[in-house]
Amino acid sequence: MPSHRPLDFLSLGAWIILGGALLSIGAYLAWPQSKKHGRDFWLFSPPNLPPYVEAAKSWNAAHPDPDDQLNVQLIHYQALERRLIAAFTAEAPIADIVETESQAMARAFAGPLEGVGFIDLTDRLRAEGLFDAINAPSFSLWTSRGHTFGLPHDVHPCLLGYRADIVEAAGVDMSQIETWDDFRRVLAPLIQDFDGDGRPDRYLLNFWDNNFDLIEMLLLQAGDPFFDPSGYPQLNTPRHARTLASLVSWIAGPDRFCVDAREFTAGGDRMRIEGTVIASILPDWLAGTWKTYIPALHGKVKLMKLPAWEPGGRRTSVSGGSCAAITKSAPDVERAWAMAKHLYLSPDVAEAHFRATCIISPVKKFWELPVYHEPDPFFSGQPVGELFIAEAPNVPPRNSSPFLPLVKEQMMAILVSLKATAIARNQFDADSLLPEAQRLLDAAQSDIAARMDRNVLYRTPAPSR
């Protein structure tokens, strides 16, 4: 029998590698790890961090017990999103409280209510009077099938931001504008061809058919949310058809007045700075973004109410949103709830957030804070907070749904298709496009409803139709 010495199985080099690996494992296991204390709060928005850190300091000073400490951690949005998915699908560890946004919350609503990975806050909000203390529309994105799972962070009303320097130099009186038709008529002289090539070099509004955020703001402003409160789609309403058909003449045809000046792009910002586009629809958070990232617009911009779809109509819209939600893995829900309120119901935090981001608080009693009434030199000395707050109670209703990304694609596709139809027929007026808009919306409604109906875990009672 041949004898095998154990050392013969591996070469010297392989033994060294194996030894190194074992040594590393041993060192890792033996490494002393400090015990984790306190409760975690994760957020994704960098400007929100400093006020929360300050608020956490005051909480921690008042609650010296190590297990009561509040740890605030900034996490990139995509990382937070992945961690939420991992937590809800595989019970991976996650913070006790997370500041999340609408799409992540909508995804958490994609199953039965008892399966939502966040704590139902409805009874707490009701018992503590927070449904009355906070602007009512701010709860809609965090509510599914009558249950609310988030403490709202914001309202996000929309105003119209316009190049006051250009408009005033042209002698245009913006106070004449009440509707979108007025907007087009009053500002029409500003559409100009500077280089004589036969094409305008200045347009009135930033809007295009590939920008769902703007399509959504305008459709919501018109009045119909995409889903009813039970979560059932309501895409094929006559109002949606009329609005989409009207939008075609904004982007195509002889009366076109919009241009694609997408936010967060170098090209779009250049068009804003050069005055290629006069006006943009601005939610409060975008006003803050402009202040931070487009300093060249300092003192050149003013805000006004959005033009309405019809005389006497709604003069604002809404875009985006975030909330604080308590995860089901939180060991002490009451403590987490107290921490969330400490962060979200603090006037100091609200003031600091506004200074950093222009985002107004949804807490109605804070609207009296002086900070909201200060003139802002970036916006030509206007009291920006006051202007947004004036429209906060009027933001349109909307409802959360995991199917919103599909609706988004459908609505963009419908507008693209309507535009193509208009160009092919050389007819750009809303009335001639209305039947086609209705047909496309009916098809989209059937498609989304079919997808929802086959989801046995997300059964919504179909409304009486």
Next chain:
Amino acid sequence: MKKPAPPHPRWAPWAFLAPFLLLFATFTLWPLLQSLVLAFSQTFGPKHSVFVGFDNFLFLLRDPLFWTALRNTALYTAGSVFIQLPIALGLALLLNRPGLRGCAIFRLIFFAPSLVGLVFVAMVFALLFQSRTGLINAGLHHLFPAWDPEFAWLDRHVMASLIVATVWLYAGFNMIYFLAALQNVSRELLEAAGLDGAGPWARFRHVILPEIRPVAGFVLLISIIGSFQAFELPWVLLNNSAGPDNRGLTIVMYLYQTGFLTGDLGYASAIGWILGLILALAALLQLRTSRKEEN
């Protein structure tokens, strides 16, 4: 006569294979089986799962978005492969010319795009294709004043824009495969063909092409597989969307939207398995074709 002793005990191979088998079973086989189970279910989190039989697959068959995604992906694959591979081969033939000066520099230049990564390329092309401020429109408008500076490349020619970006990214990468294959073509055969009166085309057709066919088959297969898995490039280039009228929607984008945006992991798994089947069929077809040619 004494039987020669085996050099190692019988269990030794298994001991060496064990780490791979363990990792393969844990991170490939088990998730694969789980995704198969998932494809026949509707789930929400770890605690809510309902077996729905073939419902996900049946819905897939009548889902217009899936067919749009499949059609777009097939078009993208055809465009990418049939434009990209001839360009890659052409570049390789140019660089393989004897006596070419600066060959290493050209090789580096052509290969460089594949060093920067998909997301970077998508961002660069998104800027290039921008209407009004993009370099392409600005350049064309400068050269030809009649050119519309607002020409919306990414709206009106989604697929062409994607294919151009892909060709720019991968032509140099595939060129390296072809160049390696060309450098292994027998010089004696080429010289003999030349002495027999074969011109450049005849030498390419009857000497070079048969010699590089195995590499060409391999490059074709990995290009098809890569194109069918397209996700990052269109997702970033089209600004996290499928483009106007879903004209840039690929199968993997649809899988991602379904699984991670609307949270329907069962349906997303079904899409994944159909994609897997398509790729397996493509590989099988390629294998059979190459065997037939060898025979």
